[in-house]
Amino acid sequence: MPTTAPRPTARSAAAAPSPAGQPAPRLGVLLCNLGTPDAPTPAAVKRYLAEFLSDPRVVELPPLLWQPLLRLAILPLRAKESARKYEKIWQPEDGGSPLLAYTRKQALMLRGWLGEAGLRGVDVQAAMRYGQPGIIAQLERWHAQGVEKMLLLPLYPQYSATTTASVIDQAHAWAGSKRNMPELRIVKHYADDAGYIAALARRTLEHWQTHGRPEVLVMSYHGIPARNVAKGDPYAQQCQRSAALLAQQLGLQPAQYRVTFQSRFGRAQWLQPYTQPTLEQLAREGVKTVDLICPGFASDCLETLEEIDMEVRQAFLAHGGQEFRYIPCLNDHPAWISALRDLVLRHTAHW
Ligand SMILES: C=CC1=C(C)c2cc3[nH]c(cc4nc(cc5[nH]c(cc1n2)c(C)c5CCC(=O)O)C(CCC(=O)O)=C4C)c(C)c3C=C
Numbered sequence: 001m002p003t004t005a006p007r008p009t010a011r012s013a014a015a016a017p018s019p020a021g022q023p024a025p026r027l028g029v030l031l032c033n034l035g036t037p038d039a040p041t042p043a044a045v046k047r048y049l050a051e052f053l054s055d056p057r058v059v060e061l062p063p064l065l066w067q068p069l070l071r072l073a074i075l076p077l078r079a080k081e082s083a084r085k086y087e088k089i090w091q092p093e094d095g096g097s098p099l100l101a102y103t104r105k106q107a108l109m110l111r112g113w114l115g116e117a118g119l120r121g122v123d124v125q126a127a128m129r130y131g132q133p134g135i136i137a138q139l140e141r142w143h144a145q146g147v148e149k150m151l152l153l154p155l156y157p158q159y160s161a162t163t164t165a166s167v168i169d170q171a172h173a174w175a176g177s178k179r180n181m182p183e184l185r186i187v188k189h190y191a192d193d194a195g196y197i198a199a200l201a202r203r204t205l206e207h208w209q210t211h212g213r214p215e216v217l218v219m220s221y222h223g224i225p226a227r228n229v230a231k232g233d234p235y236a237q238q239c240q241r242s243a244a245l246l247a248q249q250l251g252l253q254p255a256q257y258r259v260t261f262q263s264r265f266g267r268a269q270w271l272q273p274y275t276q277p278t279l280e281q282l283a284r285e286g287v288k289t290v291d292l293i294c295p296g297f298a299s300d301c302l303e304t305l306e307e308i309d310m311e312v313r314q315a316f317l318a319h320g321g322q323e324f325r326y327i328p329c330l331n332d333h334p335a336w337i338s339a340l341r342d343l344v345l346r347h348t349a350h351w
Pocket residue numbers: 034035036037049058059078082097099156160162163222223224225235263265296297300301302303
């Protein structure tokens with residue numbers, strides 16, 4: 001019996017068939033996070049750190065000065081040291097790197113939730129700025145399928161040139177290499193987005209329902225060099241804005257919370273106050289119970305699971321603290337997926 005082929009539309013005629021034989025998506029949403037090594041080994045960590053720390057958005061030193069220092073002095077030691085830390089948080093049975101596993105889960109859930117919200121023909125994928133799966137490879141796949149509209153959603157609620165701008169640079173450089181470039185939209189930041197703040201508040205209140213309220217809630221953000229802020233990076237201001245909104249939702253008075261900055265790299269001054277010394281000081285002042293939340297990290301990762309929940313916890317307890325309770329990142333919390341869905345719906349309106 002002769003079969004009638006569906007009449008090709010302008011789009012499907014141009015599009016390469018997708019692997020599952022599904023029609024090509026109309027719109028691609030890319031959840032972008034920092035990146036992670038492929039394995040918790042010195043060799044894999046070295047590859048990842050070399051790419052990451054060679055990005056001029058991340059380290060602004062002249063390459064002729066920085067590259068020899070990085071390759072000869074920093075990487076050999078740091079790769080070994082970091083690999084040992086990655087080993088402590090690696091999930092061999094569950095996606096390896098927590099950062100990658102959670103970002104993939106967020107993409108999968110968001111795809112379903114957008115479909116339920118009535119957004120048709122949308123594909124949602126997870127990608128990493130450094131290492132695998134890469135941003136360019138995904139944009140290239142969509143381009144080959146004829147996807148003409150792509151939304152970049154960096155999983156950094158607060159904008160920084162060191163993170164968000166680097167994602168955007170990479171996507172623009174890729175688009176610049178195309179004769180028939182797609183439409184690109186970007187979510188620059190969502191530090192004061194009501195859905196994001198509500199998700200953080202929900203996460204915290206659920207934690208308090210189980211454990212009760214602490215004496216002090218510490219909100220710890222990843223740091224950046226202080227001179228970046230002096231030169232105009234709005235990151236610090238956005239961190240303070242998110243913190244104030246979260247405190248307001250939780251009904252906290254200024255004495256009941258602190259904003260701190262973690263993960264300092266190198267010897268330059270970074271944003272202050274630093275997280276670990278703040279926790280040590282609180283313990284010395286007689287504070288017995290603290291909760292710590294990392295509002296700037298969309299997913300748990302090395303910097304939260306190892307640095308905060310192991311190292312900083314240890315430091316607080318060693319200085320006289322009694323209870324250190326880490327509040328997990330937003331990860332796959334439904335309130336967070338709902339906030340991401342609303343961000344996507346707003347940024348793809350009339351598309
Ligand atoms: C100059 C160095 C760094 C800047 C600036 C920086 C900014 C920055 N980073 C994140 C988020 C993450 N960073 C992570 C790991 C990480 N960060 C740095 C250095 C800088 N970050 C290093 C060297 C590392 C690797 C680990 C280590 O060796 O200590 C991660 C976790 C990755 C993982 O695999 O789990 C995240 C996430 C933000 C948000 C930010 C600026 C706002």
